[in-house]
Amino acid sequence: MRIDTYAYSNRWRQVHPGEKGLFALFGLTASLLSKSPLLPFGIAAVMAATTILGAGIPWREYLRLALFPTLFLLWSCLALAVSFSGGEFYLVNIPALKATISLSRQGIGQAELALARSLGATLSLLFLALTTPMTEITGLLRSLGTPKLLIELMTIAYRQIFVFLEIAGQIRAAQEARLGYASVRIAMKSLAGLTGNILLRSLSRARQNHHGLLARGYDSELLFLSPRHTWSLRNLIAAVTIGTTLNVLALVIRP
Amino acid sequence: MTPSIIELQEVSFTYPGDIVALNTFSATFARGRRTAVLGRNGSGKTTLFSLLNGLQRPQKGAVLFGGEPIRYDRQGLLKLRQSVGMVFQDPDSQLFSACIYEDISFGPFNIGLPEAEVRTRVETALQQMRLTGLENRPTHSLSFGQKKRACIAGVLAMHPQVLVLDEPFAGLDPVMTAEFMTILDELHQGGTSLIIATHDLDLAYAWADDVIILQDGRLLAQGEALKLLVQPLVHAELGAAPIVAELSSALTLTGTGVYDKWYQPRTGAELVRAVLNQNRQENEQ
Known part of the structure; x- marks a missing residue:
């Protein structure tokens, strides 16, 4: 939800979503194409710098948001580095299983590259998520010819998330006001009630929404227009130049 | 007597499980007038409203728009829904997009208007409902009153002849209510027929030209607000004057x-x- 707030309030809010999308996409492809771990780490740094210095996202918040996926990546890459079949760096010997755990040079290299690529890609997407509201990303995907059904689902699902959070919050507050979370036992029961209630509410909500759409002439296709944004030549040139350079570097640099 | 815009002739509507919502109900909504629909909870107001816009189809009787029976095929319904704009009580059941600009463009786009015309209409509706500057804010960050205005903008952009509003003032503070009344008066002056459902007798007395009062799915009384709302019969049914x-x-x-x-x-x-x-x-x- 914090991401959503920043997407609407950052310094680059009015920048054309296409320009931001292009920049993020270039960062993403360059990270994935790169064969040396150095470049994706560089891209990650560039993306972090743009998001913090350019779009004006507070660095503490940014670190918090970036930390979770980064830790996840670190743990997953650790598994890549570890080998059971005898690597150069000996770690543990388990005689009962007749196995040795070690690190291999090749494994470490692989892990490093995977980590770098994923981090660069993740931070590229985080840049887009923090600077561009969901409705504009949807609009962008729509103008790129994404299937209509997908766009309709994204539009409605995104709106409904907030409607449901509000409903869930209200039910929870009502339960709490009557000591519904006083003990673990009662809390479990209350939570079950909450979940059941949400299901019922979502069914009736769906019917109401359908009526709401029908009342305005809905005919099996969700037609609407997105607000217009103006392209800025300067931003476009910057995004393309930086993006192309990164991609060329990704193809050129050999490990 | 002004000509009717919507007329219901002996309409009956029963929900599954033998729940009678309307029972041989007849009433006339006059063109260009402000009509308040009153009735206790469960008297059939909501069902009546969903009939006005073709969301429900009467099981018996007929609904006439502009003197012609409503056609319930695709074209007929599209025409009806363009002419009769419906504003729901809960804004969340109407606003489908997190961007009100997209939401307001929905109705006019469905009518089949070209893009340029839709954009002009969206801009006008935003101005009319005093929403300019809010179109870049996400729907979930808007206040209840703002969401309500967005709903009305979405319907106004279709240029309806009749605007049907279910409890438009419920949940609004007095300042908002007054502002809202001004907007409704502007629309009324522009020739739009207005129909609202309300429980607020004082408001109906102050605002409406005509009232229609329901009792258990039947018409209790219909007539001029000033004359009808002071009658003992009405007082007895609605519990207040x-x-x-x-x-x-x-x-x-x-x-x-x-x-x-x-x-x-x-x-x-x-x-x-x-x-x-x-x-x-x-x-x-």
Whole structure:
């Protein structure tokens, strides 16, 4: 939800979503194409710098948001580095299983590259998520010819998330006001009630929404227009130049 | 008598499980007038409203729009829904997008208007509902009143002849209500027929030209607001009478005549003015 707030309030809010999308996409492809771990780490740094210095996202918040996926990546890459079949760096010997755990040079290299690529890609997407509201990303995907059904689902699902959070919050507050979370036992029961209630509410909500759409002439296709944004030549040139350079570097640099 | 815009002829509607919502119900909504629909909870107001816009189809009887029976095929419904705009009580059941610009463009786009025309209409509707500057904010960060205005903008952009509003003032603060009334009056002056459902008798008395009162799915009474809302029959069914009307008649009984041949105070402010006027006239004599 914090991401959503920043997407609407950052310094680059009015920048054309296409320009931001292009920049993020270039960062993403360059990270994935790169064969040396150095470049994706560089891209990650560039993306972090743009998001913090350019779009004006507070660095503490940014670190918090970036930390979770980064830790996840670190743990997953650790598994890549570890080998059971005898690597150069000996770690543990388990005689009962007749196995040795070690690190291999090749494994470490692989892990490093995977980590770098994923981090660069993740931070590229985080840049887009923090600077561009969901409705504009949807609009962008729509103008790129994404299937209509997908766009309709994204539009409605995104709106409904907030409607449901509000409903869930209200039910929870009502339960709490009557000591519904006083003990673990009662809390479990209350939570079950909450979940059941949400299901019922979502069914009736769906019917109401359908009526709401029908009342305005809905005919099996969700037609609407997105607000217009103006392209800025300067931003476009910057995004393309930086993006192309990164991609060329990704193809050129050999490990 | 002004010609009717929507007419219901002996309409019956029963929900599954033998829940009778409307029972041989007949009523007429006059063109260009402000009509308030009153009735206790469960008297059939919501069902009545969903019939006006073709969301439900009467099981018996007929609904006429502009003197013609409604056609329930695709084209007929599209035409009806363009002419009769419906604003729901809960804004969350109407706003489908997190961007109100997208939401407002939905109705006019469905009519099949070209993109340029839709954009002009969206801009006009945003201005009309005093929403300019909010179109870049996500729907979930708007206040209840703002969401409500967005819903109305989405319907106004379709240029309906009739605007049907279910409890438009419920949940609004007095300032918002007054602002909202001004907007409705502007629309009324522009020739739009307005139909609202409300539980607020004082508001109906102050605002409406006509009232339609339901009782258990039947028509209890229909007529001019000022005449009908003071009748004992209505008082008995709805459990209250407009306070201005009650005060006015009490004042008349105590010798302060606030009624005139052509003038009848409709709001508290008007009543106060009438009393002060009366007082001054007596002092002058």
